[in-house]
Amino acid sequence: MAAPVDKVDLQARKRAAKIIHEKFKGVLKDVLSGKPPRLIIPKRTLANTRFDPEKGILVMGEDVIERELLNMGEARRFMQTLLMASIIYQALIENEYPTIRDLYYRGKHTIVYRDLRGRLREENTWDEQSESDAVIRDVEVFTGLLREDMLILSKEKGKVVGRMKIRSGGDVIDLSKMGHGAYAIESTPDLIEFLEVDAEFVLVVEKDAVFQQLHRAKFWDKYKAILVTGAGQPDRATRRFVRRLNEELGLPIYILTDSDPYGWYIYSVFKVGSIQLSYESERLATPKARFLGVSMTDIFGYRSKKPYLSERERRNFIIKAKDVDIRRARELMKYSWFQTPKWRRELRIFLQRKAKLEIEALASKGLRFLAEKYIPEKIETGDWTE
Amino acid sequence: MPRRHRETATAKAVVAEAQQRGRRQRSKETYREISVAEFFAKNRELAGFSNPTRALYQTVRELVENALDATDTHSILPVISIRIAYDDELEAKYGNPRKWFRITVEDNGIGVPPTVIANAFGRVLFSSKYVIRQTRGMYGLGVKAAVLYGQMTAGRPVEVVSSMQESDYVYLRRLYIDVSKNEPKIVEKGQWRKKGRWHGTRVTITLEGDWPRARSRIIEYIKRTAVIAPYAEIYFETPDGEIYVFPRLTSKMPAPPKEAKPHPHGIDLDQMKMLIKRSNARTLLQLLSNELQSVGTIMARKFLEEIGLDPNMNPKKLDNDSLVKLVDSMKSYRFRAPKSDHLSPIGEELIKIGLKRMFKPEWVDALTRPPRAYQGHSFIVEVGIAYGGGIEARNEPLLLRYANKIPLLYEEREDVTYKVVSGINWKIYRVDFPAPLVVLVHIASTKIPYKGVGKESISEVPEIESEIRIAVQHVARKLRVYLGKKAREAEARRKIITISKYIPEIARSLAILSKPPTKWNQPSEKDEKILVDALIRLVSRNVEVPKVPGLEQSDPEKIVRSVIENIKLE
Ligand SMILES: Nc1ncnc2c1ncn2[C@@H]1O[C@H](COP(=O)(O)OP(=O)(O)O)[C@@H](O)[C@H]1O
Ligand SMILES: [Mg+2]
Numbered sequence: 033m034a035a036p037v038d039k040v041d042l043q044a045r046k047r048a049a050k051i052i053h054e055k056f057k058g059v060l061k062d063v064l065s066g067k068p069p070r071l072i073i074p075k076r077t078l079a080n081t082r083f084d085p086e087k088g089i090l091v092m093g094e095d096v097i098e099r100e101l102l103n104m105g106e107a108r109r110f111m112q113t114l115l116m117a118s119i120i121y122q123a124l125i126e127n128e129y130p131t132i133r134d135l136y137y138r139g140k141h142t143i144v145y146r147d148l149r150g151r152l153r154e155e156n157t158w159d160e161q162s163e164s165d166a167v168i169r170d171v172e173v174f175t176g177l178l179r180e181d182m183l184i185l186s187k188e189k190g191k192v193v194g195r196m197k198i199r200s201g202g203d204v205i206d207l208s209k210m211g212h213g214a215y216a217i218e219s220t221p222d223l224i225e226f227l228e229v230d231a232e233f234v235l236v237v238e239k240d241a242v243f244q245q246l247h248r249a250k251f252w253d254k255y256k257a258i259l260v261t262g263a264g265q266p267d268r269a270t271r272r273f274v275r276r277l278n279e280e281l282g283l284p285i286y287i288l289t290d291s292d293p294y295g296w297y298i299y300s301v302f303k304v305g306s307i308q309l310s311y312e313s314e315r316l317a318t319p320k321a322r323f324l325g326v327s328m329t330d331i332f333g334y335r336s337k338k339p340y341l342s343e344r345e346r347r348n349f350i351i352k353a354k355d356v357d358i359r360r361a362r363e364l365m366k367y368s369w370f371q372t373p374k375w376r377r378e379l380r381i382f383l384q385r386k387a388k389l390e391i392e393a394l395a396s397k398g399l400r401f402l403a404e405k406y407i408p409e410k411i412e413t414g415d416w417t418e
Numbered sequence: 419m420p421r422r423h424r425e426t427a428t429a430k431a432v433v434a435e436a437q438q439r440g441r442r443q444r445s446k447e448t449y450r451e452i453s454v455a456e457f458f459a460k461n462r463e464l465a466g467f468s469n470p471t472r473a474l475y476q477t478v479r480e481l482v483e484n485a486l487d488a489t490d491t492h493s494i495l496p497v498i499s500i501r502i503a504y505d506d507e508l509e510a511k512y513g514n515p516r517k518w519f520r521i522t523v524e525d526n527g528i529g530v531p532p533t534v535i536a537n538a539f540g541r542v543l544f545s546s547k548y549v550i551r552q553t554r555g556m557y558g559l560g561v562k563a564a565v566l567y568g569q570m571t572a573g574r575p576v577e578v579v580s581s582m583q584e585s586d587y588v589y590l591r592r593l594y595i596d597v598s599k600n601e602p603k604i605v606e607k608g609q610w611r612k613k614g615r616w617h618g619t620r621v622t623i624t625l626e627g628d629w630p631r632a633r634s635r636i637i638e639y640i641k642r643t644a645v646i647a648p649y650a651e652i653y654f655e656t657p658d659g660e661i662y663v664f665p666r667l668t669s670k671m672p673a674p675p676k677e678a679k680p681h682p683h684g685i686d687l688d689q690m691k692m693l694i695k696r697s698n699a700r701t702l703l704q705l706l707s708n709e710l711q712s713v714g715t716i717m718a719r720k721f722l723e724e725i726g727l728d729p730n731m732n733p734k735k736l737d738n739d740s741l742v743k744l745v746d747s748m749k750s751y752r753f754r755a756p757k758s759d760h761l762s763p764i765g766e767e768l769i770k771i772g773l774k775r776m777f778k779p780e781w782v783d784a785l786t787r788p789p790r791a792y793q794g795h796s797f798i799v800e801v802g803i804a805y806g807g808g809i810e811a812r813n814e815p816l817l818l819r820y821a822n823k824i825p826l827l828y829e830e831r832e833d834v835t836y837k838v839v840s841g842i843n844w845k846i847y848r849v850d851f852p853a854p855l856v857v858l859v860h861i862a863s864t865k866i867p868y869k870g871v872g873k874e875s876i877s878e879v880p881e882i883e884s885e886i887r888i889a890v891q892h893v894a895r896k897l898r899v900y901l902g903k904k905a906r907e908a909e910a911r912r913k914i915i916t917i918s919k920y921i922p923e924i925a926r927s928l929a930i931l932s933k934p935p936t937k938w939n940q941p942s943e944k945d946e947k948i949l950v951d952a953l954i955r956l957v958s959r960n961v962e963v964p965k966v967p968g969l970e971q972s973d974p975e976k977i978v979r980s981v982i983e984n985i986k987l988e
Contacts, residue, residue, distance in 0.1 A: 049935035056931040063928065063952050068960055101924070102960050104916045111920035111927075118927035125938050145919035145981050148911055152984060157923060 038202045040223050041183070042127075048175075048182045049124040052117055055175045059114070070100040071113060073174045074311065081310040083368050088319030090305040092173070109167070113174065115139050115157055116167040120182050129220075131185045136164040173311045180220050180272060190217035190270025191240070193247055194258030199225040207258070212248065217260075221273040226281060232256045233411065234277050235324075238264065238289035238298050242391055242402075251403045258283065262298070271302060271316040278318045285318055286411060291326040292353070292388035293360035296370075296378075299323045304369050322416040324407070328381035331389055337415075340394070340406060349393035353386040374417045455542045455600035458563055459570060465563035466872035473567050474519065474627030475635050475827075476872075478502070480560035481523035481621055482643060483824055486650070487547070487554050488527025488619060490823075491762075493674050495666065496650035497526045500640065504657050505624055508572060518572055519627045519657065524620040529582035532589040532609070539565060539576055539621070540593045540602020550864045552675035552762050554824050557871055562595060564623050569594050571626035575605050580619040586612050629657050635827055637662070642818055642825035645772035646764050646860065667771050676760035678864060679711040682748040683756070684794020690745050694733045702736075703729035712754040721751055749794075756796040756864075758789030763862045764823065769802040777856055778808035781968055783896050784858075787889050792881035797863035799882065801889040802856075803897055809854035815839055820860040821868070821876055829875035835859045837878060838886045847894040848901035859886055903966045910963040911977060918957050918978040922985045925949035954978050 062069035074080070075095040084091045101110045119138050123130045130138065136158070143155045158164045172178055179186070191214035196207045200218060204227065207215055218224065235257050237243050243261035246252070252259045258277060262270040278285050287302055289295030303321040305313025331346065333339035341349065353361075364370045365379050382388070395402050410416065458465055466476040478500060489496035501522045508518035530538050537544045538561075545558025565576040581588040590608035595601070633656070640654050644664040649671045654662040680689060699705035706718040713721075722729045725747045727740060736744070769784035784802035791797065802818075809816070819826040819835045830836050839857050849855055867877040876882070928949050929941035958974035965971045 046935065053931060053933075053935055056928070060928055060932045063949060063956060066952070066956055066959065068956065101920075102917060102957070104913050107917040107920055111923050114924050114927035114931070118930040121935075122930055125935055141923065143919055143923065144984050145915070146984060147915060147981075148908070150980070155919065 040225065041201075041220075044181065044220070044223060045124045045127065045183060048177050049121060051175055051177055052121045052124070052182075056114070056117060068100060068102045069110075070098045071110065071174060072096050072098055073113075073170060076169060076173055076309070076311060078307065081307060083304065085368065088304065088369070089313040089317040090307065090310040091313060092310050109170070112139075112158060112164075112167045113170050116164065117171050117175075120168075120171060120184065124182060129183055129185050132165055132168060132179070133161060135168060135184065136161040139164060169309070169311075178268070178272075178312055178315055180222055180268060183220055185219040186267065186269070188216040188219060188269065189264075189267045190260065190262050190273065191215065191243060192217055192258060192260045192273065194234075194252045194260075195230040195256055196258055197227040197229075199227055208253065212244075214243075214247065217269050217273045219269050221269045221276065224273070224276075226276070229281055229283075230256065231258045231283060233284045233286060234258045234260060234274065235407065236260045236262070236274060236285060236287045236302065236321075237391075238262070238287075238295055239391060240264075242288070242395065245395060245399055246403055249399055249403045251407070254403075255408060262302075265298060266301060268312060268316055271312075271318070274302060274321070275316055275318045278320055285321040286324040286407075286416065287321055288324050288391065288407070289326070290388070290390045291328065291331060292390075293357050293364060293382075295326075295391075296323070296364060297360070300364070300367070300369070322418050324410055324416045326389055326391055326394060327415075327417055328378045328385070328387075330406075330410075331387070332381060332385065334377070334381075345393075345397070349396075350387045350389055353382070353388050357388060358383065358386065372418060378417055453542075453598055453600035455562070455566065455595050455597045458542055458559070459566050459597050462563065462567055464871055465559060466874070467563055467567045470517065470571075470626050470628040471631040471635075473564075473571075473625060474502070474521070474629065474632040475639065477521050477564040477567070477623055477625060477627075478523070478636050479639060479824075480564050481521065481623070482640070483554040484561055484621075485523055485525035485527060485619070486643075486647065486823065488525055488529070490647065490650070490671055491553055491674050492528050493671065494527060495669055495671065496647065496652075498650060499524050499653040499655075501655045502627075502629070502636075502657050503655075505572070508574075508624070516657075517626050517628065518624065519629065520622055520624050522620060522622040524618065526616075526618040529585065529617050529619055530578070530580045531582060532580075532585075532587070535578050535580060535589060535591045536593055536602035536604055539578055539591070540595045540604075542566075542595070542600050550678040550680055551760060552822055552862055552864055554822050556866075559871065561621070564625070566595055566597070568623045568625040572624040574624035577622040578619065579621075581612060581617050583617040585617070588612055588616070639825055639827055640664075641776060642820075642827070645776045645818065645858070646769065646820055646823055646825075648768055648771045648775060664775075667775060668768070670768065672762045672764055672768065675762035678757060678760040678796075679709060681712055681756040681791070681794040681796075682706070682710050682751065682753050683791070684865070685710070685745060685748065687742065687745050690741065694736070697733070699733060701730045702727060702733050705733045711757050717753065721747075721753075724751075755789075756791045756794060758791075758796040758798065761789060761796060761798050761862050761864070762823075763798045763800050764820075764860055766800070766802075769800060769858060769860070773802050773804040773856065773858060777804050779804035779854075779856070780806035781897065781900050783893050785889050785893050787885055790881055790885055792867075792879050795863055795865040797861060797866075797882060797885070799885040799889045800858075800860040800862070801886070801893050802858035802860075803890075803893045804856040804858075805849075805897055805900070806854050809856055811852040811854045813852050815844070815853075815855040815857045818856060818858040819876075820858070821866045821873070822862055823860070824873065826874055826876075828872070829869070832869060832875040834876050834878045834883050835861075835886055838883055839890060842887075842890060842894070844894070847898040848905065849894075849897070857890065859890070861886075900967065903964055904969075906964050907966050907969075907972070910961055910974075911972065914957060914961050914963075914974055914977045915981050917961070918954070918981045919985070921950055921953045921957070921978070921982050922946075925953055950982075954982075 059069045074092045075097050080093040080095040081090055082093050099106045099110050101107055139157055141157045144152055147153045193210050193214045194207050198205050240261050240263040277283050287299045289298050302318055305317040329337055330340045361379055361382055467473045485498045503520050505518035505520045542562045543558045547553045547555045575592045575594045578591045588610045592606035593602045593604045596603045644652050648667040651666045652664040693709050697709050699708055703718050706713050707715045719729050763786050766784040766786050770782050773782050782804040787799045789796050789798050817839055867879050869875045869877050925946050929945040958978050963972050963974050
């Protein structure tokens with residue numbers, strides 16, 4: 033049994049366990065009364081993903097799959113879903129924090145059964161971790177609980193510093209006193225309690241290196257900010273954390289990425305959710321997030337707006353867009369949340385110029401340019417894209 | 419029924435052409451006539467005696483066929499014993515290669531009249547079967563070819579012991595064939611008063627043979643005979659002392675064949691002349707309506723008027739041109755089809771019984787087609803198909819060919835039956851080769867269109883070919899239905915296995931999930947057991963396993979239990 037846990041933790045466990053128990057009652061009843069049991073699970077496919085303009089996030093559609101025990105093609109997945117649910121359930125009750133790898137190992141058994149000819153045969157409950165990971169996602173959609181809710185740990189990737197105190201696992205942590213380091217955003221961001229907040233906005237930067245530079249420049253202190261990075265593609269905990277900062281504290285969220293389709297996609301994941309895993313968006317997406325830059329108009333200027341780069345700098349820093357970038361950009365243009373006038377303009381310029389720019393290019397103009405001119409000026413003048 | 423034994427022109431005609439061929443091969447300068455006995459002595463391969471292996475096989479065959487003709491054809495339940503033994507005497511005389519054999523076949527048939535024995539066994543083309551009737555023998559040649567071969571290789575006479583049903587005596591004859599005269603030469607005669615009620619015939623022929631080579635074919639021949647004659651009791655003793663016994667399985671016998679009159683479509687000029695000579699009809703009308711089948715007076719009158727012959731004229735006065743016209747017009751005239759009630763098919767039931775005994779298949783069915791005719795001869799095709807069980811899987815169907823109840827073993831690929839059966843797309847019938855499939859085809863006819871006098875393969879007569887195809891397809895369709903059911907059954911079983919192997923995992927998981935979080939305790943073995951049982955019931959009640967005819971209905975619950983019996987949960 034794990035170490036004693038705090039109240040927030042216990043409450044989360046109770047809630048998740050109760051939901052799981054209730055959700056599987058139906059199956060239990062069917063089995064005991066001789067009715068073929070089935071799990072009705074929302075479909076996690078691209079085709080069943082749509083954008084909800086009201087909420088501003090990606091949501092799952094109405095499609096469901098019925099996973100029946102008595103269907104030859106579904107029996108295995110039915111078994112796996114129950115198996116995974118039972119492991120998670122027991123871990124919740126026994127105050128454990130399994131990782132997804134733990135869950136993989138705990139559930140991996142060899143079934144030795146007899147075939148048609150009476151020979152003994154072997155089959156594993158699951159073989160690869162990719163298989164059990166997919167089952168975790170099934171359990172998430174079926175119960176409506178995210179893995180964070182079920183206190184399942186994954187690798188920590190996101191970091192945060194800034195003018196704020198939090199409580200986690202019973203400890204009070206001052207995020208402005210992290211030295212050169214940063215607080216690693218834990219796998220269970222819902223167990224974090226926000227204490228004192230003395231910040232006016234949140235800056236989320238795509239790149240870890242830029243995060244470190246801004247941190248050492250004490251950007252967050254000077255401009256009363258909370259600085260976050262997802263270090264590339266953000267993990268779920270980072271997204272949930274950002275969402276809470278916005279939702280619970282009402283802080284505006286600004287996102288700073290490279291000026292290319294990949295950067296835009298990271299913004300999109302923060303804002304509306306990931307296209308493959310739309311079921312998480314309800315709790316992870318931050319529909320009010322704003323794209324601060326680097327924008328095409330920052331590079332090339334637009335009408336009265338003067339570009340941040342000189343002709344010479346452009347020549348030196350701009351990278352020619354590759355075919356995949358063009359293809360990605362065209363893909364993004366189809367999504368409704370990229371169809372605002374400002375985004376259309378961004379994408380149009382990109383497709384015309386076929387140019388992209390890394391944020392380091394701005395930093396190379398001097399860190400002070402980035403920290404003291406570019407970012408504050410853009411926020412102040414409201415020069416973001418939404 | 420008294421039997422007429424005679425020589426006929428028809429049978430002679432069969433060999434006339436071959437005789438000529440034989441003559442052409444020899445001297446071109448000196449001309450002489452040889453007897454039909456001499457002809458067959460010199461061309462013994464024509465009758466199937468090409469080497470010691472074939473000779474041994476062919477002799478067994480001729481004797482067994484005569485024995486069956488003497489029994490089932492006359493409504494006698496056959497008891498037939500066959501014995502092949504090394505001839506020690508000859509071996510001592512000629513040294514030790516084990517090649518001298520005495521073949522003895524005994525039956526409980528009608529016997530041979532004492533006056534006829536000599537000719538029946540000693541004069542080529544002498545037979546009681548030159549009538550229009552479905553018998554195994556038809557040329558009056560078979561046993562004589564064996565006798566000839568025996569006397570030419572081993573130098574021994576044939577020995578015949580026979581007694582007729584109504585006779586008080588048993589007769590013995592030992593005789594050779596005088597080859598140049600085609601005449602029997604009796605070397606020993608005997609007769610005894612009967613003590614019991616024995617009747618039948620025992621024939622012994624001594625000859626040179628090759629048992630190791632002939633062995634498998636002879637055994638196969640006897641087995642196949644037993645397949646279609648489950649009403650016969652057959653004993654077989656090999657030279658090595660092995661004994662095969664095929665007990666009688668049923669006393670139901672096919673109705674014996676009856677003698678028929680010739681049909682107008684099948685008659686030729688010579689036959690017509692013969693008919694006129696023998697008949698005592700005084701008018702053409704009488705001749706046609708009395709001597710031919712399927713021709714009534716009204717029909718005969720209409721026909722004769724249509725071709726412009728006087729119905730009242732004396733047939734003996736017909737000139738040659740009118741005769742040709744008569745015979746020729748008859749062939750295409752719309753007479754009723756030949757009658758078939760004189761044919762003796764084996765019947766579906768006997769075919770099934772025989773196939774079951776020999777192959778222990780999981781499925782068998784048979785079909786006897788309605789009679790059809792080709793060129794004025796009626797015929798019936800019968801087909802039996804056996805599948806699975808004790809049958810070995812092969813790359814093509816095991817084909818059992820029969821003609822007038824004779825198994826045909828050689829020349830398989832020449833046979834019309836092979837052509838049809840190998841041309842069938844068995845995939846349509848759910849048979850995927852290699853497959854355990856036996857196809858039996860029997861053709862019964864007053865005249866089997868053999869390709870040769872060895873009687874091993876049947877010609878490709880379109881009417882017969884089409885009947886075989888229809889019959890095979892018909893039974894094969896039933897096989898498809900069966901295999902379909904079986905596939906569905908297997909599918910259901912597979913389904914049960916696919917699902918039920920997960921029962922223990924599911925039961926354990928559910929047991930855990932069923933404990934409320936507030937009152938949590940680790941589920942007990944009993945909790946799990948309740949769920950396992952519930953799941954077993956659930957699966958076995960909801961997966962329907964179709965019943966396959968002939969197979970035991972499988973119990974879904976038993977399958978489920980056997981699948982998971984080894985699964986232990988840690
Ligand atoms: N076992 C037997 N019982 C009764 N009759 C026989 C037997 N064997 C031969 N015969 C008589 O001898 C005749 C000649 O036989 P065979 O030479 O084999 O010619 P086929 O069988 O073609 O008539 C038969 O027609 C039959 O009348
Ligand atoms: Mg014969």
